[in-house]
Amino acid sequence: MDAGGISDLDLDKYDADEQVKIICLGDSAVGKSKLMERFLVDGYRPQQLSTYALTLYKYTTTINGQTVLVDFWDTAGQERFRSMHPSYYHKAHACIMVFDVQRKITYKNLPIWYKELREYRPEIPCLVVANKIDADMKVTQKNFSFAKKQGLPFYFVSAADGTNVVKVFKDAIQMALSYKRNSNDFMDEVMRELEVCVCLKVNAYSS
Ligand SMILES: Nc1nc2c(ncn2[C@@H]2O[C@H](COP(=O)(O)OP(=O)(O)OP(=O)(O)O)[C@@H](O)[C@H]2O)c(=O)[nH]1
Numbered sequence: 236m237d238a239g240g241i242s243d244l245d246l247d248k249y250d251a252d253e254q255v256k257i258i259c260l261g262d263s264a265v266g267k268s269k270l271m272e273r274f275l276v277d278g279y280r281p282q283q284l285s286t287y288a289l290t291l292y293k294y295t296t297t298i299n300g301q302t303v304l305v306d307f308w309d310t311a312g313q314e315r316f317r318s319m320h321p322s323y324y325h326k327a328h329a330c331i332m333v334f335d336v337q338r339k340i341t342y343k344n345l346p347i348w349y350k351e352l353r354e355y356r357p358e359i360p361c362l363v364v365a366n367k368i369d370a371d372m373k374v375t376q377k378n379f380s381f382a383k384k385q386g387l388p389f390y391f392v393s394a395a396d397g398t399n400v401v402k403v404f405k406d407a408i409q410m411a412l413s414y415k416r417n418s419n420d421f422m423d424e425v426m427r428e429l430e431v432c433v434c435l436k437v438n439a440y441s442s
């Protein structure tokens with residue numbers, strides 16, 4: 236399999252016309268996996284099981300009559316897995332960057348994640364997501380200026396009760412597709428033939 240998860244074999248296997256890769260970034264326990272779970276199976280189990288290194292979810296959807304295969308990459312926010320990030324970013328078409336409104340440090344760390352993202356993927360759309368608003372709705376009155384300063388779309392969400400989750404993921408898929416269709420990404424061309432081995436756990440979903 237191609238390191239970016241983008242292979243012609245996948246397109247055949249899932250009978251898809253197009254394929255995009257969307258990555259998710261943010262500190263440990265901000266809710267990256269729970270957000271994916273909410274979107275993919277409309278479910279939520281409150282217990283915490285930190286992601287081990289990487290989980291890849293495959294999701295198919297139809298947009299304007301075209302079948303689109305989406306590879307969602309969910310990484311561990313834990314520091315010790317940082318070394319695997321280059322392959323994680325490889326050929327990504329959009330990024331969902333998450334922080335926890337209940338833990339200020341996770342918001343303060345966004346510039347670190349964002350800097351790293353831009354080192355590997357200078358142009359891809361990035362959506363900023365403030366998660367866990369169910370815990371205290373008053374946080375939606377607060378001013379989280381990072382996204383605005385960077386000119387990025389911003390969403391208040393809750394994986395626990397589902398607020399805005401479908402909106403974020405649908406927007407991310409649309410933005411990833413637009414990026415893929417319109418960009419002339421030199422690095423994608425250069426990297427096309429390069430293979431990097433990553434350890435993947437693959438789950439398939441369909442809408
Ligand atoms: N109240 C509330 N808790 C949430 C929400 N989303 C996630 N959590 C809780 O936050 C904890 C961490 O969620 P995960 O999805 O595992 O976090 P993660 O970002 O994937 O963490 P790593 O895999 O370690 O990087 C879990 O105990 C969840 O139950 C939410 O919307 N509201």
Ligand SMILES: [Mg+2]
Pocket residue numbers: 267268269284285286309310311312
């Ligand atoms: Mg996780």
